[in-house]
Amino acid sequence: MRPKNLEKEEAIRTIALQIISDEGLENLSMQKLAKAANVSPRTIYIKYESKEDFLIKLFIEEVLGSYEKAVLDSFESTMNFPEGVKKIWVNTYRYLIQNRHSFALLQYGKSSPLLNKAFQKAHIQQGKFFAPIHIFLKMHVTNGVIQDLPGDVHRALLFSPLLDLVKEYFDYLDRPEQIITENMILECCEIIIKGMIKD
Amino acid sequence: MRPKNLEKEEAIRTIALQIISDEGLENLSMQKLAKAANVSPRTIYIKYESKEDFLIKLFIEEVLGSYEKAVLDSFESTMNFPEGVKKIWVNTYRYLIQNRHSFALLQYGKSSPLLNKAFQKAHIQQGKFFAPIHIFLKMHVTNGVIQDLPGDVHRALLFSPLLDLVKEYFDYLDRPEQIITENMILECCEIIIKGMIKD
DNA sequence: AAAGTAAGTAAATGTTTATTTACTAATTGG
């Protein structure tokens, strides 16, 4: 049998992320995507059942998977507090600014009901992402290093200001008079750490 | 001349927010909207030039405007630190959980390029929202109460964890075993405040 | 090297899209 052309498969995903990043999820159509990826519409439907199926897989496998891997890889060097948290912030920041198009779809995970549902389903089923984060934090709660807080509060503090600053980073690329630097990310991280410490 | 029927105008906006909240911005069409609002498609085009024009006005005037008003109204009682910050958090939280459908479109402001551009344009032009916030913070920096930080960092700390918890609040409505409470919002706010204080 | 098979294409499907056309309804200034 004729083997799949993996380059085409990747082109479809890469170009989809590009269109979403440039024009928005609202303006991604299967025909536009096929044309831009130099592929027949049918080719997309060999691998994916429908547009929704494609978007969910693109989001979960291509975008969320890589993002969460990048975050979790930060734990490799240290699980200390606050070094571990700083590592997460810097590594995540560096990963995201190198992956602008993935970040664009990641942002839709909080607004699009389709993707948001897929996100929740993935996390309820496996918990492979938040579980290690919560274990890390609970460990330092038990040690008496940081305050005991609800998991959702820990999570909100650890990720949302960082993602917000990355979004600003991209927005400022068209306006060179303003800029987000790695130093600012660290400054913000220090504030969060200071707030979390028990005393 | 025949006067405009303001009820119809409001129905169009209200139902648009409902559709966006339930099905996503990707699934809002002018025909679907007209039908749901019990109105001819042409009626929408009397007030709005195009779909994009409609979405931008819905976002800026209906959603962003009310949200920012709710935040700024928090300053009425006190501009002290940290009381002012706590006021912002609680009032914003209360406003948003009462305005689920507006919140849904607000979230798209960070993902949809169309709305994100409109958001930036509105803020660059007027600065009516962030200016008072920055003045409030700079005042307490000058007083020596809080640390001096870049405006973007202050903003990320002040708003993004809060919005994130509100999003979680809505997500948990279908899963009663988890919940976000006003107390958790305040706990999170306390952490941010503690981190920001100069010592 | 030919048969079998899945990958891939181009073109077509019927539907839905944003927007417009041609018309009617309702109100007010004269």
Place this chain on the structure above:
DNA sequence: CCAATTAGTAAATAAACATTTACTTACTTT
């Protein structure tokens, strides 16, 4: 009270949409 004017409607338009049909291509296995 009617002429003028704008609000509003129902139906139509052409383009774009997701997906499929009918077919060809390229590779593996025998």
